[in-house]
Amino acid sequence: MKEAIITDTSGLYVDVTLTSDSDLGVTPIYETPAPDEPDAEPAEPVLTSYRVAIPVTPGLYKPRFDLAAWEAYQAAITAAREDYAAAYAEWSTEDEETRGEPPMFTRPEPPTLWLEGLTPEEIAALHPEPQPSETDAIHLAIAELAQAQANDIDALQLALAEIATLLTGGEA
Incomplete structure (x- = not known):
């Protein structure tokens, strides 16, 4: 088991929970609202929060997870895998004696995903003169x-x- 962070839909830290060691990345959390009438059809699930299995950067007053940066990073990983698969496929079709070493997969550098959720003015207010x-x-x-x-x-x-x-x- 490891610690995961529950954030609201804007990425702000809400709570801590335990999750499986195999959980990685970000998992959306949906809730189904109760129907208004007893005979009504069940409502569509609504996104209420995220479970983030990425450690929080130390020293932040109000941690905020940058979901856009996470999604861009996931897209960069997918593109790198596709590039690697294409390079490997090309490499494997070449003559074994002349093709050299196989291509190496290079994972993109991860961005900073946890940011400060408070403005500098709000942080200054926490430390009065x-x-x-x-x-x-x-x-x-x-x-x-x-x-x-x-x-x-x-x-x-x-x-x-x-x-x-x-x-x-x-x-x-």
Whole structure:
């Protein structure tokens, strides 16, 4: 048994479930809605979620599975298999002494399938700026007052020097 992720239809993480080790990839989950009337025909099944047997990338706040990337990857694998089958068929028809090594199947590089489901603003909201402690706030206020006092003293000294210059007739 291994862990699989249940996502909603948009790929957002909903729940965790256990699944067989043989389960691979993505499996759609359908539910059949209850009929409105007792004599009504059964309704068509409705896609409600997906079971994803691909591990979630660590470090995501709200994991979202990229179903479009998964489908594109599956199409790329199918195309690579077809290319390999065609190359192998061509290789096998050549003369055994001159054909060389058989072609090798090369699996496409898998894309990043699990993405962040939160916006940068939503992530920033999860980590508000730390508020200074009361002691830190007092130290900051004292430092601001000391700076203001030093600025006042400098201004006072300049004013006194200017008055002294005026009283002595411009000679310092």
